[in-house]
Amino acid sequence: MLFRQQTLEGIESGEISLAFRRWRRPTVKAGGRTRTASGVVLIGSITIADTSKLTEKDAVAAGFATRAALQEMLGPDDGTPVFRIEINGIEPDERVALRDEAVLSDEDWHALTMRFARWDKTAPGYFPSILRAIGAHPEVRAGALAARAGVETLKFKQDVRKLKELGLTESLDVGYRLSPRGEAVLEKLREHRL
Structure with a gap:
């Protein structure tokens, strides 16, 4: 609505x-x-x-x-x-406050990696790759990011919404950007090479 x-x-x-x-x-x-x-x-x-x-x-x-x-x-x-x-x-919207929580506890990190693992059963590394793509290409249309990821635009948008629910991404007029929390998660992903 x-x-x-x-x-x-x-x-x-x-x-x-x-x-x-x-x-x-x-x-x-x-x-x-x-x-x-x-x-x-x-x-x-x-x-x-x-x-x-x-x-x-x-x-x-x-x-x-x-x-x-x-x-x-x-x-x-x-x-x-x-x-x-x-x-x-x-x-x-509780996601707005969550976006600004850039300091991840061990518990936060564990919960996120478990969530990624559950989501990535069919395509390992897919959700972290979405974060990397948005981090490298903010304000890029979903269709272009989806093409780079090799998925349909609708599926890509649905998957970005899952990340948004976790406070990791923000929707813009055109495309997306990582929230401070998303940036912190991306940095952790780099450290752990997930």
Whole structure:
């Protein structure tokens, strides 16, 4: 579920507590969390909305000045249901704090090498090679990095996301870069030649 920066600011300030989306089926789950550039948005209940019963109050809670503006965003009724999504706030993305933890304990290093070993069963050294590639070529499109690695772009992006979950990489407008933690891991990889 995507949010504009202005909407994220409204969620953060508490002014926005609803979202409306025209979907065939929801792309988020009630009680779930959605990562955004500003943090993790907490999703509350999700119900199908009767658009004829939307109110000005609903529109304002979703960040629109008027009900008409909300209706305009939803577009014409094409038979696709409109979902009403409660927003329960936003909290910091724990990966952001993790990225800055550049000092690796023995326990951190052991956990990372075990994770790499588990992931690399079919292609030994693959995940460390992704870190090396991003370290050597920051801000390079995923497609170019994937071609160098000899994998499809979609698979490469999914694999980079795994590294991002560990706080090792950061997504940029174009390509990626290593976080301070990723740099520390890359240095450890060089020392251990993994």
